[in-house]
Amino acid sequence: MLTSNSLSLFFSISLSLDPIITRCSDCATGQASYICNLEDNLHAFQAEVAGLKELRSDLMSRVRIAEDEQQLKPLNQVEGWLSRAETLINDADQLIVQSPQHVENLCMGDCWSTHPRSSIKFGKKIAKKLQEVKDQKENGDFSDVASKPPLPSATERPSEPTVGLESNFNKVWSCLQKEQVGIIGIYGLGGVGKTTLLNQINNKFHDTTHDYHVIWAVASQDRPIERVQDQIAERIGLSNEGWKSKSLDEKAEGIFQVLCKKKFALLLDDIWEWFDLTRAGVPLPTQQNGSKVIFTTRRLDVCCQMQPNMDNNIRVECLPPGKAFKLFEEKVGSETLRMHPDISKLAEAVVEECAGLPLALITIGRAMASKKTPREWEYAIEVLRQSAASVLPGVGKEMYPKLKFSYDCLPDERFRSCFLYCSLYPEDYLIDDDELVDCWIGEGLLDEHTYLRNARNQGHFIIGSLIDACLLEKGPYGRVKMHDVIRDMALWIAGESENERFFVKSGVQLKEQPKAKKWEEVTRMSLRKNQIENLTEILECPNLRTLFLSSNDLKVIMDDFFNSMPMLRVLDLFNNMNLEELPVGIAKLVSLEHLNLSQTGIKKLPVELKALAKLKYLNLERTCDLKMIPQQLISSFSKLQVLKMEECGYGCLLVLEEMEHLKYLNVLTLTFRSASELEKASRFNKFFSCAIEHVSLQHFRDSRSLNIMALAKLQHLCVLSLSSCMDLEEVKIERNITEGAGCFHSLRSVTLSDCNHLRDVSWVIFAPHLEHLWIYGCIGLEEIISEEKLGEVAELKGNLNLFSKLKRLLLHRLPKLKTMYHHALPFPQLKQVCIMECPMLKKLPLNSNSAKGQRLIIEGKEGWWKDVEWEDESTKIAFLPTFIPRIIKG
Structure with a gap:
């Protein structure tokens, strides 16, 4: 019998054996x-x-x-x-x-x-x-x-909300779905919305799943096949350094070899004549290859030549009244239409006169946006109706009288002449504001002013008015451009004028001097941006006032070429680097007031230029090979107002003494190549009495220190550059500077490059209106604004409005740069910042207040951007969306 103790022991042994078991x-x-x-x-x-x-x-x-x-x-x-x-x-x-x-x-x-x-x-x-x-x-x-990443099947294009294109879009897209349709034409009046419709087709491809490789190309009138080939090559990855040197046939072969293996959709914008797809290298679309070509043109006959089946040619019609009024209302503003009970009804009449053409509705709508009284609207209707009577035959000309309304509404003939003058520049050309105004002055289009500055102000006022009238478009860096259609209209107006006869062949790849039937009628001629090498035939142009020959390959101008141009006032030879000498016959241009020789290969100025007694403007900028100017030549131009010599090979000191005798001279641009040269120049009265606009300091070798405050006294200095001053270590700031004295009040742009020993550029604090600051290749630069140097100038404390006007900042290849400024700044005007190869710059002078009201873009490498240190989390959140990765090519 088991006892209780033995029973307990049994259970204990049993339990302990369980894990073992x-x-x-x-x-x-x-x-x-x-x-x-x-x-x-x-x-x-x-x-x-x-x-x-x-x-x-x-x-x-x-x-x-x-x-x-x-x-x-x-x-x-x-x-x-x-x-x-x-x-x-x-x-x-x-x-x-x-x-x-x-x-x-x-x-x-x-x-x-x-x-x-x-x-x-x-x-x-x-x-x-x-x-x-x-x-x-x-x-x-x-x-x-x-x-290598595959090319995207389609690239999205910018597009604004449209009015009235929905049905046209559906027609084109429906056509594209048909296997038997290979080529589709879109045609209609200029400005009716064909390009906008093609944009929508492109973006539909971008937003949907398909097996097409979509290519966008613009043909235009000049060299359409070559232009389209280059754009196709860029899109399919053929474009490289050797591409441009290939012949048209070689390019076509390369394009064909790629496209014949793809199912592509070529969107071809703005063709003006039958486009030979085969010659361009584009395989013809067939049911077998499934490819498509969609093109736009203003002409129905081109549609029929490209493909005769009218079912596949889609006309973009003008807008019906309801949609036309909606587009017009968007541009004129509902507030204007409500200013008076009668204006809305009068606006309907204006819209009716626009005949539903979108470009006319937009242009005239903007022109009427500031018209707040019924009488102004009644006048607008009257002018539009009068213009309609002069419509010329032809579809392409129907819109010009409508668009001409903006031209007719300009204040006077001076504004109109200035506008027409802009059509002398090539298509899509960015026209420099100052260059344009100086040409207007040379032609005598502006009022006679005692001071050149007043004339220039008038010119810029006119440019502003033309932008307001939508006849010019504002471009970057003080430039303007003409919309292609507006430029066509301007040339059409000039062609119809009794007083003006333009001869414009700009950007059309001319290789020889052109011919015309009636040279004697021509008042303005533009041969800009061609490949003309020799001018060896006399032009009988007794009424010619402006001649543009810039951006050619000119080598020879015969001595008698200018013999029959007694009225010529403006001669522009800019950017002819192969032109090494001027013909002595230039002395025949006794009316010449404006002579632009900038960026030419001229080695010496002929003494015969002394005959140009009326010369007011002489541009010798970037004539690096110019080594000889005859003595007393410059001083013989007794009416000279503008002399530009920045980066001229001939030292400015050699002519400064002669400048002293030019009582009307008030605009200079200069380059100094040593501190001693700058110091000597400052002894001349003209150096300070003139409106010196641009100064370049280059290749300083005689000084480690520069007192730049001497230049601060130049009241009209707007552009200053320091480049390749390899020995320069310090730009001094005067300690006793006082408010309003010695400041760069007019300075708008500063460029510093390859000044390897400079450690800071603190002196820019004396440029309160600085808009552009570009610094690159200064390998010793450690900071932009030195706190230590600011402390040395007691007058600045509590009175610093640093970079309040700055719009663009570029910092490139500055390996030692650690800081821009020791405190955050508001930067109320800043639009663009580009920072490249500045590895030690970890913190930007920004905080959450800097972001208020900003539309800022910050460019740089992604690796640098990831390491940026922010003031706080709210600053980081505010500025992260502003970044755009930038890749340095080459």
């Missing part, structure tokens, strides 16, 4: 090895995971180099391996964290565990993950990690 059972099933091998597996596991991490790190470095430096796209298999490795490493790290607890449970030579079930389960996990890590490592051997 379980272990024996486990051993019997072969799972004890997970416990016995746990520590060994863990050591192996940790080593393999460490190896995997190293392998992953090396692979990621190779990928980064391929992306950042070679602009390649990682292979899908590489990205997949990295993703799987990351997941595996995360799982492994968690197991390693848990491992000490399981190791502690081991006992009796590590083959037993106090918690056997848990240990076996954990041991299985380790063994499984160990094998997975080994397999992952074995699969991580990649010879290549990236490849």
Whole structure:
């Protein structure tokens, strides 16, 4: 019989044997090895995971180099391996964290565990993950990690909300779905919305799934095939350094070899005549290749020539009355239409006169936006109706009388002449404001002013009025441009004028001097941007007042070329680098007032120029080869008002003495190549009495220090550049400067380049109206504004409005630059910042207040941007969306 004590002992022994029995059972099933091998597996596991991490790190470095430096796209298999490795490493790290607890449970030579079930389960996990890590490592051997990214099937184009194009879009898109349709034409009046419709087609491709490679190209009138070839090459990856040197046929062959293997959709905008697709290298669309060509043109006959099936030629009609009024209302503003009860009804009459043409509705709508009385609107209707009577035959001419309304509404003939003058520049040309105004002055289009500055102000006022009238478009950096259609209209107006006869062949690749039937009628001639080398025939142009010959390949101008141009007032030879001498016959231009020789290869000025007694403007800028100017030549131009010699090869000191005798001279641009030269120039009265606009300081070798405050006294200095002043270490700031004296009040643009020993540019604090600051290649520059130097100028304390007008800032290749300014600044006008190769610049002078009301763009490399240190989280959030990655080409 069992006693209570023996019963208790029995149960105790039984309980203690349970784990042993379980272990024996486990051993019997072969799972004890997970416990016995746990520590060994863990050591192996940790080593393999460490190896995997190293392998992953090396692979990621190779990928980064391929992306950042070679602009390649990682292979899908590489990205997949990295993703799987990351997941595996995360799982492994968690197991390693848990491992000490399981190791502690081991006992009796590590083959037993106090918690056997848990240990076996954990041991299985380790063994499984160990094998997975080994397999992952074995699969991580990649010879290549990236490849050139595929071109996108379509690139989105900017597009504004449209009115009334929905039905046309549906017609074109429906046509595109038909297998038997290969070529689709879109035609209609200029300004009716054809390009806008083609934009919508392009963006529909971009937003939908398809198997087309979409190519956008603009043909235009001049060299359409060559222009389209270049755009196609850019889109399909053929364009490179050798592309431009290829012949038309060679380009066509290259394009064909690529496109014949693709299913493409070519969107061809603005063709003016039958476009030979085969000659351009574009395979003709067929049902077999499935490709498409969609083009726009103003002419129905071109549509029929491209493909005769009228079902596939879609006409873009003018807007119906309701939609036309909606577009007009958007541009004129509902507030204007509500100013008087009668205006809305009168506006309907104006819209009716616009005949539903969108470009006319937009242009005239903007012109009427400021007209608040019924009488102004009644006058507008009257003028529009009178213009309609002069409509010439032809679809392309119907809109000109409508668009001409903006021209007719200009204040007087002076404004109109200035507007027409702009059509002398090539299509899409960015016209420099100051250059344009100086030409107007030379032609006598502006009032006679005692001071040139007043004449220039009048010119800029007219430019502003033309922009307000939508006859000019505002461009970047003080430039304007003409819309193509507006330029066509201006040339049409000039062609109809009894007083003006224009001869304009600009940007049309002329290689020889052109011919015309009636040279004697021509009043203005533009041969800009061609390839003319020789002018060897006399032009009988007794009424010619302006002659543009700039941007050609001129080498020879015959001595008698100018013999029959007695009225010529403006002669522009800019950018003819092969032109080394002027003909002595230039002395025949006795009426000449404006002579532009900038950026030519002229080596000397002929003494015969003394005959140009009326000369008021002489531009010798960037004539680097000019080494000889005859004595007393400059002083003989007794009426000279403007003399531009920046980057002229002939030293300015040699003519400064002669300038003293020019009583009307009040505008100068100069280059100084030493501090002593600058110091000597400052002794001449003319140096300070003239409106010196541009000064360039180049290649200083005689001074380590520069007192730039002498230039601060130049009241009209607007552009200042310092370049390649290799020995210059310091630009001094005067300690006793007082408010309003010695400041660069007119300075708008500062450029510093390759001044390797400069450590700061603190002196720019004295330019309160600075708009553009460009600094590049100054390898010793450490800060833009030095706090220490600011402290030396006591008058500045509490009175600093730094960079309040700055619009653009460019910092490039400044390896030691650490800071721009020690405090955050508001930058109320800043539009663009570009920072490249400034690795030590980690913090920008920005805070959350700097972002208020801003539309700022910050450009730079992504790697630099990721390391930028922000004032606080709100500043970071405000400026992160402003960044645009920038890649340096070449």
